Amino acid sequence: MSSCPFHSTDPFREKRTADGVLVSKFQGKEVPLLLRHRDVRAAAADWARFSSDAPFRVPIPSEEDVRSVRQLPVETNPPDHGDYRRIIDPYFRRPKEPEMIREVEGLIRGLLSDAAGQSQIEIVRQFALPLQSRALAHLLNVPQSDAEEWISWGIHVFRDGPNGEAKGQMLERYIHRQLDRALEHPGEDFYSALHRAEFRGRKLTREEQVGFVNLTFAGGRDTIIQTVASLIHHLAVDPDTFARLRAEPGLHASAVEEFFRLLSPLTITARVCPEQTEVRGHTVPADERVALCWASANRDETVFDQPDELRLDRKPNPHIAFGSGPHTCIGAHHARLIARTLLRQLCDQIERIEVLASEAHVEREQTYQRTVGFASLTVRLHPRGAIGG
DSSP states (O other), rough: OOOOOGGOOOOTTTHHHTTTTTEETTTTEEEEEEHHHHHHHHHHHHTSSBBOOTTTTTTSSTTTTTTTSSOOOTTTOTHHHHHHHOOOOOOOGGGHHHHHHHHHHHHHHHHHHHTTSSSSHHHHHOOOHHHHHHHHHEEEOOOOHHHHHHTTEEEEETTTTHHHHHHHHHHHHHHHHHHHHHHHHHSSSSSHHHHOEEETTEEOOOOHHHHHHHHHHHHHHHHHHHEEEEHHHHHHHHHHHHHHHHHHHGGHEEEEEEEEHHHHHHHEEEEEEESSEEEEEEEEOOTTEEEEHHHTTTTOOOSSSSSSSSOOOSOOOOOOTTTGGGGTTHHHHHHHHHHHHHHHHHHHEEEEEEEEEEEEEEEOOOEEEEEEEEEEEEEEETTTTOTOO
């Protein structure tokens, strides 16, 4: 059985405290990882020196072979970034609206009720994946039947399976079908909104529309799934924390932020240096990349007291699990709604979580290995009030 990913070893501590940089190879090229909280935030804010205007190259590994469009708005710099982001902001603010909150509450209540009626359930694919997909259908205001197709894509829309290129082409065909449908039969869904949208006085091109939707499906999928699985696992292996959260619901909001900090489901993203740049003694040639290591920054001992501890009431908690600067994750409200609602429903419905089997999901890179959630997690959920629960 794997250890709790919230308490897993910090693979960046030694280099973070020594000189703040870890150089690793990705796709045959050396990339310096910025490890300290201050350095990561500074680079995220300095888009002139550390640019996101780099189609396919913001993710690591880069994605030239799995998609044909620039993801919007993330692969742009200000001021374009802000103008693009404002187009889709109304949809990604929906998690703050009472109707959306009620829909997600009903979704999670039903999924937990069904799961608690089973002798066991595999959380990653049988619970977290359907939860993420069906919550996204609510967010985009599309029929729940659409989520069934998304569930078939797996945990990561490009990397879950042997052929990422084929999956990328499949995703783009799907996106074009949905945009074609919305053009012929417009409604109040996300695809129709993109047809109505304007960028600086003109309609969006089809390539721009596809870029928005591509990011929507690729950007927050595995990160939400691993957050859900890891939260459930932690409450299983730490019953004292589960009991305290049940007794003190006022801690739920701060606890969720602490879960995000410790898990940091997205380890790194890249920026491209338009000109030769020095980063903590390392020379980055023009048009090469630097990585911002969110996971290391969120364990920075100069910012977080006892950074490897889960403190339910940690305040302040300046974590950057959702990024920092102008490119802070547009899906953060959605992720927080899911995590807070799940925590509350678990406390309301479930007495005890029994781990039956687990396999950690481990990122294995040239210079580090990092546990991020689970490849599989099988549990039994004992409902509150059940005999023997």
